[in-house]
Amino acid sequence: MTPQDIDAVCGLVYDLCGIALDNSKDYLIESRLAELMKREGCANYVEFAQHARSSLGDLKKEVINAITTRETLFFRDKSPFEALMHKAAPELVDEKSKHAYDRRIRIWSAACSTGQEPYSIAMTLMETLPDYRNWNISILATDISDDAIERASRGFYPPLETSRGLEPRYLGKYFSxxxxxxxxxxxxxxxxxxxxxxxxxxxxxxxxxxxxxxRNAIIYFNPEDRKRTYLNLANQLTDNGYFFVGSSESLMDLGPRFQPQHHCRSVFYQPNRQLPDFILANKVAATKPTASAF
Structure with missing residues (x-):
């Protein structure tokens, strides 16, 4: 691939779905888009990018599907689901149980790919809450890829996918x-x-x-888009809401709202949580300069 090819495709991909590729991703571009380029009869990737931009059909969707298709598995990384089971869900239920009419639990699985994450969340809640039917639980799963959403919605998985990350007892209990x-x-x-x-x-x-x-989606954004998207996501949380990101993602650079919380070897954030006054006072005191001894 020429530098012009890479620049053309990187610009196309960014405009379509916000993923920031660079010249180190030429292998990914060729592995994901070569067949589409040949099918469309384009001589090179510059021509393909121009063709895709002017296309009135489904080619733009096909480019998005090809680039954003990610390998995933049930209960990926495991620890976030343990923190959900032993920390976030029990605390959330305890808080909502104080209010007779607050029986709604809303969860968002953003960049859900082919559905393993939202279904893992659902199974975790069903295991955690014996009376889950008495709660109004809704899990919204979203993705930018039409193909991923279609596959996830069907909820059908071949043996290779159910054998990775899914305990046998879960397979027997929650699948047919x-x-x-x-x-x-x-x-x-x-x-x-x-x-x-x-x-x-x-x-x-x-x-x-x-x-x-x-988890593991915004890492492909450029720094400006990354910051804006994390802040926008945080603004969609309730006051004591929990925010789980990928194990390699740190949000501490986004400001004091994003102090990492640790539980079950997992890290999560509560950016809208109102800290008690005495904790806030201690934080302020800790940042004040001490008097010099000289």
């Missing part, structure tokens, strides 16, 4: 064998809804959530 694979049971599927959302565009209309999972 079907057509050489397994389909998520209706009682799990009923907790999850799917919608196409571009994280670089406004999503304020989605409302506020008690818990947001957005």
């Amino acid at each position: 064998p079907q057509d050489g694979g397994h389909r998520i049971k209706d009682e799990v599927r009923a907790l999850v809804s799917f919608e196409k959302v571009n994280l670089l565009q406004s999503f304020a209309h989605l409302g506020r959530f008690d818990i947001i999972f957005c």
Whole structure:
């Protein structure tokens, strides 16, 4: 690939879905887009990028699907789901139980890919809350890829995908064998809804959530888009809401709102949490310069 090819495709991908590729990703571009380029009869990637921009059909969607398709698995990294089970969900239920009419739990799985994460969240809640049917639980799962949303909504997974990250007891309890694979049971599927959302565009209309999972997606954004998107996501959380990001992502550079919380080997954030006055006073005191001894 020439530098012009790479620049053309990087510009196209950024404009379509906000992913910031660079010249080190030429292997990814070729592995993901070579077949599309050949099919469209383009001589090079500069021509392909121009063709995709002017296309009135589904080519733009196909480019997004090809670039954003990510490998994922059930209960990926495990520790966030343990923190959800032993920390976030119990605290959330305890707080809401103080109010007779507050029985709603809203969770957002952003950049959900083919659905393993939102279904893992649903299964975790079902394991954690024996009376989950008495709660109004809604898990919104979103992605920018039409193909990913379609696959996730079907809830069907071949043996290779159910064998990775999924405990056998979960497979027997929450899936039904079907057509050489397994389909998520209706009682799990009923907790999850799917919608196409571009994280670089406004999503304020989605409302506020008690818990947001957005893991290993924003790392592909440029620094300005990264900061803006994290802040926008934080603004969608309730006052004591929990924000889970990927294990390699740190939000401490976003300001004092983003102090990491540690539980079950997982890190999460509560950017809208109102700290007690005495804790705030101690933080202020700790930042004041001490008097010199000289």
